[in-house]
Amino acid sequence: MSIRKRTWVTRGQQKTAWVLVYSDGNGKRKQETFATKREAERRWSEISAELHRGSHISLADSLTVTQAGDLWIERAISEGLERSTYEEYRRVLRLHIVPLIGSVKLVGLTRADVENLRDQLLSELSPKSATRVFSYFKIIMKMAEDKGLIPTNVADKVKLVTSKRHRHRPEFFQMDEVNAALAASLELGPEFSAFAHLFWLHGLRSSEGRGLTWEAINLEKGMVTIAQRADRWRTIGPPKSESSFRTIPLTPSCLQALAILKSKANPNSNDFVFSG
Structure with a gap:
């Protein structure tokens, strides 16, 4: 191992x-x-220690942060995560991590x-978004280490801490707002009315509504059974968790809205309730 000085002339200036x-x-x-001898000597010490431990990776052979991020996405897909989950990872990588630090070798x-990345995220994003993006970056680095x-x-030891004053309690719709939405849905038609009742009064997730078929609705017993979901790409799968498998009793107004929709649609049992 050696360190040597290199000089050259560019446009009349010695470098x-x-x-x-x-x-x-x-x-x-x-x-x-x-750029300096001190930096070269510091790197010499690092490489010597890494070679001794057998953990050295040269700068030329190192992946960039972008390439490591791509490996992270591939791992998420291979682990069977929801498409919406790894597409969110991909979006954050493309919009926030790659532009700031993507070309840097690991x-x-x-x-x-x-620390500069952390500070840039805090200056450009809301505290909540900055925290999420930085946590994804740290996951990529942990994967690279593994x-x-x-x-x-x-x-590993760089933290992103935001003030508690940025943390707000979640806001919920008031009952008069819910009633106003239900009243408006009646004027829009049967499908909108059934949709509003199931989502606003009975708490269906959007993916559960996309995957809901008429077979899951029992108008006689006044029940709806959640046993599948469909993501935004219409891929059918099981609900997100074990507790998401459930049977929900329906309110009389919801039953009425579903009965009107069913009479107009005249569907088969395996047809989707909200085909659009």
Whole structure:
């Protein structure tokens, strides 16, 4: 391992750099360039320790943050996560992580880089969004550490803490607002009325409504059974959790709205209640 000074002239100005040359664990010659001798010497110490531990990865062989993010998405898909979940990961990666730090090599990341990312997210996003994006970045770094893609996880001890004053209690619709929505749905037609009653009064999730078939509705007993869901791409699957499998008693007004819709639609048992 050696450090040598390199000088050259560009447009009449002399430039200087310090080149670190070493052999990696496989005996391959590698080199890294630094602006100062002190930076090269600090990197020399890091590489020596990594080679001793057998954890060294050269800068040239390192993945970028973007490439590590792509591996994270692939893992999410292979683990069978909901498409909406990994598409959200992909969106956050594309919009917030890649533009700020995506081209940086994992091995070249410093704690200062991670702290700068945190500060940029806080300056550009709401506290809640910044916290979510930064947590995704830290998950990517933890995955890289687990896969042996980095010798040290420099993001591990960097925290993003927001003030409690940014945390608001959730707001709920008042009953007069719900009644106004139900009244408006009656004027829009049977499908809107049935939709409003099931979602506003009985708490169906949007995915449960998309996957709801007439077979799941028993007008005689006044019950609806939730046993499947459909994501926004119309892929049918089980409800999100064990507790999501449930049978819900229907209010008289909801029963009436569903009965009117069924009489007009004249559906088969496996037809979707909300076909649109």
